[in-house]
Amino acid sequence: MNTLKLLDPTHPFFKPLWRRVLTVVLPALWGGVEALNQSWGWAILFLGAAGYAAYELLIMYDRSIADAEAKKAAAQAQREGDEE
Secondary structure, eight states: OOOOOSSOTTSGGGOSHHHHHHHHHHHHHHHHHHHHTTOHHHHHHHHHHHHHHHIIIIISHHHHHHHHHHHHHHHHHHHHHHHO
């Protein structure tokens, strides 16, 4: 079953660390700008997006990659078993 994720850490775009860090830092900075302007709704929205990106792309990145590789290996083994 395929589920749609808001942010897919297994996409090749996020392989370089600097892109993952930038994806976290930019919305965090913008959330800070909004907080300085006392636009609390936008600040919370952007800081929440930065937090979600940090969780997916920095904290859980290695586990997500390992899970994706395990699923790929299992699918490959399934195909090889079906061929016999």
